[in-house]
Amino acid sequence: MTATQNPPRTAGTAGAPRPPSRRRRATALAGREKLVLGLMLGIPSLLHIALVWVPALGSVALSFSSWDGIGGFGDIRWVGASNYVDIVTSYPRFWPAVRNNLLWLLFLLVVPTVVGLLLAVLLDRQLRFGRVYQSVLYLPMVLSLALVGFIWQLVYQPEQGLLNNVLGTAATDPVNWLGDPDINLYAVLVAAGWRHTGYIMLLYLAGLKAVDPALKEAAALDGANAWQTFFRVTFPVLKPVNVVVLVVTVIEGLRAFDIVYVINKGRNGLELLSVLVTDNIIGESSRIGWGSALAVVLLVISLGFIVTYLFQVFREEDPA
Template sequence: MVGKGKRATSLTRGERLALALMIGVPALLHVALVWAPALGSVGLSFSSWNGIGGLEDVEWVGARNYVDILTGYPRFWPAVRNNLVWLVFLVLVPTSAGLLLAVLLDRKLRFGRVYQSVLYLPVVLSLALVGFIWQLVYQPEQGLLNNLLGIADSDPVNWLGDKDINLYAVLVAAAWRHTGYVMVLYLAGLKAVDPALREAAALDGANGWQAFTRVVFPVLRPVNVVVLVVTVIEGLRAFDIVYVINKGRNGLELLSVLVTDNIIGESSRIGWGSALAVVLLVISLGFIVTYLVQVFRREESE
């Protein structure tokens, strides 16, 4: 017998069909477009294939691709180093800058909406377009930066052509775009913080810094997880901006560029490219899973 005020509900046949379609179709598309190609790449990473012909033309070579990549591919380790530098830079610089901007905008500054829109504007641009824009900024003779420094005519710096500095120049461009995204994520998290927590901290005599570090920031832990995962993915999948500049060469080698060069480049080594993609996937999962495990363990202990 159903208690007073409660009513047993059951879905009609049409509702169940609609629900099955709403859940099933996206799930099937996700499996077909994401998981199936990913598993296929894992399988092809143990093969030698130029992409021509069917499965009967695939030569299975075991772990030879991985051994060759780790020991005999001169572009691999520089690409790994550049990806790690890219990741560390994004975690330290634009993430910190985005958090700082979010805290400032959360104070309800005058014209805060305008500032927020201006700072978020680079996020809506593709990385390829960001690359074109910053090529104009870094151009040796007519570029904005060298002209501002007053060295365009005398001793211009080739920011994108010098392999000792071009990675860091491109990282500034990537940070310009990533900062706005992190800012919006943290701003959303700050808006959701209960004002009573800040009031209680103020009553206890905490200043603004103490209230933020001891009360507000710990509440932002879910946002921190999202920001870290997004930043890791952004740092390891970086491709467009360096490919636009010089096709990921001369100091701008990245793992994503090596994957592209081997799969759809002139060499067309599907097995090698797939092995590189698997390595990139493992590195990404290593960072993300390690951090998530630590977060969940900390939450369980609390």
């Protein structure tokens, strides 16, 4: 009878540990992914809450108080809604600032948006040197509003400015574009719109690149011309881009500060709510309560525009 012999073990395999199972490796990998995802979401969320929401809620609370910002928190005196009442009824710069902010917002919603969309449509046609045009038109957006203010001050100077010399009025009857309170706001709006147009152009250009060419081809086969194709096919597809443009423009219009502060510190016809907030919080008066109340008013105005529009957009997209 032949004895059954076990196969010999080689030296390389004897006593070698078994590799971990596939399920165990997948579980460990999923745990590491959750940890990394939690850190990537948690840390920015905590920073956002600490640097944005906590100061915002603190401003809301301080808007119901009277405090000069010098003493400790124990010197804060709660006054209720009297700050809001005083601002609306007895602060002569408030209503001009509200009017200027709304005019600023309306201008940015109309002029740079329309011009930016037109430039995006032209550049989407694969023009020669299109990349160069995009860079040149977007270049002002790279500049800060403060630097834009300095540049346009050189353009608007009465005697040596570019605009008056082009118009031929520099030597005879120079126009004081930034010193005349009847026209300086519109002059500054041109400068702000010059900077904002490039950003709007880039947003719409990215949206146009994402439009399915088959939609345009189908419209052309149905006999639609270029205008009909754009307004009935292309523009409705750009609805998400329109939402982004609206939100960006509202924020840009209501937070405008740098350019007017560089020109004349937001006075003599260039009053804005952001300037009033700065003047009351860190200015000579140092009225923290008034400045916080003005900041809350600015926040409410901005949220009013954004929330109303987003509510309408999402309601239209709701299948129910």
